[in-house]
Amino acid sequence: MKTFTYRSATGFADGLEPGAVFLAGGTNLVDLMKLGVAAPDVLVDVNRLVADEISELPGGGLRIGAGVRNSDLAADPRVRTRYPVLSQALLAGASGQLRNMATTGGNLLQRTRCRYFMDATKPCNKHAPGTGCPARDGDHRNLAILGGSDACIATHPSDMAVALVALDAVVNTSGPAGERRIPAEELHRLPGDAPERDTVLEHGELITSVDLPAVEVTNSAYRKARDRASYAFAVGSVAAALTVAGGTVGDVRLAWGAVAPKPWRARIAEERLRGAPATRESFLAAADAELAGARALRDNAYKIALMRNLTASVLERLAAAGGTR
Amino acid sequence: MRLTVNGIEHDLDLDPRTTVLDALREHLDLTGAKKGCDHGQCGACTVLLDGRRVNSCLLLAVAHQDAEIRTVEGFEDHPVQRGFLEHDGFQCGYCTPGQICSAVGMLDEVERGWPSAATGGDPEGEDLLSDAEIRERMSGNLCRCGAYPNMVPAIREAAGR
Ligand SMILES: Cc1cc2nc3c(=O)[nH]c(=O)nc-3n(C[C@H](O)[C@H](O)[C@H](O)COP(=O)(O)OP(=O)(O)OC[C@H]3O[C@@H](n4cnc5c(N)ncnc54)[C@H](O)[C@@H]3O)c2cc1C
Ligand code: FES
Ligand code: FES
Numbered sequence: 001m002k003t004f005t006y007r008s009a010t011g012f013a014d015g016l017e018p019g020a021v022f023l024a025g026g027t028n029l030v031d032l033m034k035l036g037v038a039a040p041d042v043l044v045d046v047n048r049l050v051a052d053e054i055s056e057l058p059g060g061g062l063r064i065g066a067g068v069r070n071s072d073l074a075a076d077p078r079v080r081t082r083y084p085v086l087s088q089a090l091l092a093g094a095s096g097q098l099r100n101m102a103t104t105g106g107n108l109l110q111r112t113r114c115r116y117f118m119d120a121t122k123p124c125n126k127h128a129p130g131t132g133c134p135a136r137d138g139d140h141r142n143l144a145i146l147g148g149s150d151a152c153i154a155t156h157p158s159d160m161a162v163a164l165v166a167l168d169a170v171v172n173t174s175g176p177a178g179e180r181r182i183p184a185e186e187l188h189r190l191p192g193d194a195p196e197r198d199t200v201l202e203h204g205e206l207i208t209s210v211d212l213p214a215v216e217v218t219n220s221a222y223r224k225a226r227d228r229a230s231y232a233f234a235v236g237s238v239a240a241a242l243t244v245a246g247g248t249v250g251d252v253r254l255a256w257g258a259v260a261p262k263p264w265r266a267r268i269a270e271e272r273l274r275g276a277p278a279t280r281e282s283f284l285a286a287a288d289a290e291l292a293g294a295r296a297l298r299d300n301a302y303k304i305a306l307m308r309n310l311t312a313s314v315l316e317r318l319a320a321a322g323g324t325r
Numbered sequence: 326m327r328l329t330v331n332g333i334e335h336d337l338d339l340d341p342r343t344t345v346l347d348a349l350r351e352h353l354d355l356t357g358a359k360k361g362c363d364h365g366q367c368g369a370c371t372v373l374l375d376g377r378r379v380n381s382c383l384l385l386a387v388a389h390q391d392a393e394i395r396t397v398e399g400f401e402d403h404p405v406q407r408g409f410l411e412h413d414g415f416q417c418g419y420c421t422p423g424q425i426c427s428a429v430g431m432l433d434e435v436e437r438g439w440p441s442a443a444t445g446g447d448p449e450g451e452d453l454l455s456d457a458e459i460r461e462r463m464s465g466n467l468c469r470c471g472a473y474p475n476m477v478p479a480i481r482e483a484a485g486r
Contacts, residue, residue, distance in 0.1 A: 001342045006387045023388065030344070030383045031364050043341075045388050071377075075439040091442040095465020096431055098365060100377045101384070230442065230464035 002039040009049040015176040016204035022046045024067065025101035027094075028110040036120035037111075037127050050105060050208060054078070060214030066105030066207045070160065071096070073104060083212060085220035085239050089163035092224040095231050105207035108161050108171065108187065111198065112154035112261075113233055115139055125151045126195045136297060142235050145294040145303045147260035152195030153297070155258050156188055157233050162257035163222055165265050166239040169212050175205030184210070188262030195261075217241040217251050219321055223314045224257070225306055234258035236306045242318040244278040254286075254311065259294075259303055266290045269311070278319045283312040327390045330355065331399035339386055346370045346381040349396060357397035357422040361467070368466030371423040371430070372396050378430025380465075397422035404486035405429050408479035416470035424466045428480045431462045435484065454481050 009022070016022070019041035023029055032038035051065025054076055062078060073079060074090035094102065111117065116124045116134050123131035135143055135153055143153040161184065169184040188199050201207075220241035226232040237257035243250035252273045254266040269286040276282040287308045294304050326339045328348055337352055346363075349355040349372070361369030363382045370382040373395040381394075400406055405428045408414065415421045435453045443461035444451055452458065459477050468476075 003340070003342060006341045006385070023385075026385060026388065027365055027380070027383050030385060034363065043385075043388075047388070071434070071439065075437070080440065087440065088442070091440060091444075095368065096434065096441075096462055097368060097371055097378050097380045097427065097465045098383075100374075100430075101379050230461055 001033050001036070004033075004040050004043050006043045006045065008045045008047075011049070016044060017042060018203070020044055020204075022105075022206060024050070024103040024106035025069070026106075027098050027101050028106060032111065032118070035118055037118060046105075046206065047103075050103070050206070052103075057211060057214075062212045064104050064210045064212065066103060066209055068104045070094070070099040070102040070104070070107060073160075074099065082215045082218055083163070083167060083220065084218065085166060085222045085241060086160070086163040086212070088222035089159040089224075089237075089239060092222060092234075092237070093159040104160075104210055107158055108164075108184075108207065108210075109199065109201075110158055113157045114143060114154040117154055126154060126191075129194075129196045139299075140297050141299040142233070142258065143297070143300055144260050145291075145296050145300055145307075146256075146264055147190045147262065148295070149191045149193065149195070151193050152191035152261065154191070154195070154261055156198075156260070156262050157258065158263065159222070159224060159234060159237060159257060161188070162237055162255045162263040163239045164210060164212075165263040166220070166241060166253045166255035167212055168253070169210050171207055172209045172211065173201065173205045174208050175202055177202060177205075179208075180205075181211075185263070185265050191261050198261075217243050217253070219243060219318055220253070221314055221318055223310060225310055236303050236310055238307070238310045238314045240311070240314045240318060242278075242315060244319050244322075247278055249273045249276050249278050249282070252315075254315075256290075256307060256311075259307060266311075268293075273315075278315075280312055280316055283315040284308060287311040326387060328353075328386060328394065329392065330394045331396060332393075337386075341385065341387045343386045344382055345372065345374075345384040345386050345389060345394065348386040349381065349394075355396050355398050358426075359419055359422060361420070361423075366467075367420070367423075368427055369420050369423040371426040371466065373426055373430055376430070376433065378427050395426070397425055400425070400429070403429065404483035405432070405480065407486075408483040409476070412475045412479035412482070414472060414476040414479040415468075416472045420466060420468045420470075420472075424463070424468070424476060427463060427466045428476075428483065432480070432484050434462070454484055 050067035361367035
């Protein structure tokens, strides 16, 4: 690991000198530093700076401080009753130990688990721009079928972020250029020809909190497919919320994880579903419509069938659960 | 640098790159916490940080100078330790200190009613110490010897003591 200086952050919008990065729980950053993929000159610890509280917003939403640990967020009674999809997504991720350290801000900004990105000795357009992408012809079994580019097909690994995108959450930031409210769906960017940039955040822009809008639909769920029963990243996941009235879909929110460089809001599928019969046939047809844009490589085509079936099964269960508010 | 471990405050001269795990093992002679993977993937390094179970291999010591760290050396005849002995919850023992610290932290989480991925819709009415719950809650601790079957009753029994 390259050496660095350490300091505790004192105020918002301090900005960061070049070569400095924020440290929260450290469960991703310290790992990447050990691997030599991250090599900051300065670590600015934000644990005393960012709020670790969950508070009520006027109108019925919740504000989650960026320092709230994943385990505390998942266990919060308000989150469990109003946003089950979020609690379930958090509990599906990592392990008890990791969730106790991992923060809301750090979870959103965790980096891809693509094996070439995590290996500093390998070419990778994300960790060393312009060196190429060995994944296309190499190991891409868990990489993107949607939203990738010639330069990069890495997937975003967070479970929590998929639920936040489905819930229309808003990410609050504070940085040298002032404060911003960024819809969770727009926080992460597609790689295009600049895969080294995961998000729209500027250097030194701190995530201060995440707002969950008042719930319209509490009938929500997260389902994750993975290579072992627990303590493994997703190979595909679905976050969904649904209301059904008289056998017809009312409101529906659908987001997919582990299939794209960002949490993927399945807006084409949502569009098809609103007002459609709440049946397995229409759930499958909606997933197919979203997946029409998918592009698979040699070893990740299974994700197309996986997402189709996973989506239909989650929506079927939500419909059976009443699909009411 | 200051580190508080098992109630004792230590003054140490450490490189900022030092993890809590390396500080314990290399500088404080507390070799209970083990280095399995050094990347958060196995749980062998589990300790309690202000009472909560965490992977010490991913903690920078410099960032945790105000915390209370508890390692397996800090337990004496703890119900979880007794359970592991009585139920033969280990084979080679390499993962065991991490399993024990993790189980202590996990039982506290159960006490507080925290749900897990194995918990259904109504956690109120659920047995948070069923086999499925214990296995899911302990999934952050791997055991190369596969001694899992005996750990499950060891942990459940400890909860009742
Ligand atoms: C073995 C293992 C298994 C895992 N499995 C899963 C899984 O199944 N699902 C899943 O979703 N995740 C999983 N994770 C990842 C884990 O969820 C992340 O490591 C964690 O959420 C990161 O949070 P942190 O607070 O520790 O972030 P850190 O490591 O401290 O930081 C991560 C990044 O965010 C930046 N950052 C942190 N806070 C802020 C802020 N407030 N503002 C701006 N920038 C900030 C840091 O600079 C850094 O770049 C796993 C991790 C490991 C090691
Ligand atoms: S050594 Fe820390 S989790 Fe493996
Ligand atoms: S007892 Fe040998 S690794 Fe668990």
